[in-house]
Amino acid sequence: QVQLQESGPGLVKPSETLSLICTVSGGSISRKFWSWIRQPPGQGLEWIGYVYDSGSTKYNPSLKSRITISVDTSQNQVSLTLKSVTAADTAVYYCARDSFCGGDCFDSWGQGTQVTVSS
């Protein structure tokens, strides 16, 4: 059974760059869509974007200018970079896999990692 594990700094200063890694175990990263989704405290879910194993990406238009999602098939990892963070980027960040919907459904999720933006 595939497992996803997010990792990264729990605290980031305003205006800095957030970098998160999702490590995939128990399954191949190939021929799947991998998304990042976030959830601000007490709020709902927001899709950030996805990457396919070929490296093709699709991003949330509201975040597009600040994000990069990439995949490293040799390490079985998916990464998220978010530039120029503000307090509004404080959230739990989830990595999720889509193995049968073509990019817009998430059948496996990581446990999530809390990111707080504060000086």
Added chain:
Amino acid sequence: QSVLTQPPSASGTPGRRVTISCSGSSSNIGSNTVKWYQQLPRAAPKLLIYSNDQRPSGVPDRFSGSKSGTSASLAISGLQSEDGADFYCATWDDRLDGVIFGGGTKLTVL
């Protein structure tokens, strides 16, 4: 303000049936399939329904989804205490060119 509209709360007693609605528009639900997720307290979301009415393996058949026009519904029959959770609908939006989620519905089992 979410593009997909869900009631903020729903409730029911054990054994009964409850439905949660999700209202959208022609650019999202009207032209794409709907997914439903369950998020138990302090846990990651879990896919309950995809392609409007399909259940991934392991999801009990007490959970069912439907779609009509620009609206969708999730029905939970034989309500159990452990069903208390937040439920989110989601779909692709052609105008925004991305995945959108409803605001979520908090289900309370009385």
